[in-house]
Amino acid sequence: MKIHRVRVDGQTFVLRPDQDIAALKRRVVRAAREGAGFVKFKTIGRSTISVLITSHVGVRFETIHAVAEQVEEWEQHPPSIDLDIPEHLLDYEQVL
Template identity: 75%
Template sequence: MKIHKVRVDGQTFVLRPDADLDALQQKILVAAREGAGFVKFKTVGRSTIRVLITPRVGVRFETIRMEPEQIDEWEKHPPSIDADPLSDFGDVL
């Protein structure tokens, strides 16, 4: 199963499986172009998140493959949104 993650200003969020990536990316672009704006989206293990997007906020999308059991575990014990920025590279470092 594909999992979509978005990192906003250093915080990583796992998007719900039904997330419309194109629509979310468009909302982020509009907010940045207009100077600032709140963008909301639903995440795994958390409720709706609202983030302030400005032209200076870094946003990164990533798609990874996960097993359904791993997703169920994330629902029960969501990963920290304030994780160490190098945590994504633990298997490499």
């Protein structure tokens, strides 16, 4: 089963299979061209998400293959949406 993911500003969302990917990409591009805009999409294991898209926000789409059992597991226990940053990189006192 093909699963689509979208990464927005460091957060990854697993999109529902019924999500129209082509239409979502068009909405993202339109929001960026217009300067800014909220774009909604449906996710697995979470509610509908609305993100602010600007010309400075990177958006990445990815297609992966998953088995139905994995998708069911995501419905019950959604994967983390946050970017996994190693702990040592989060020590701002060392960076500054």
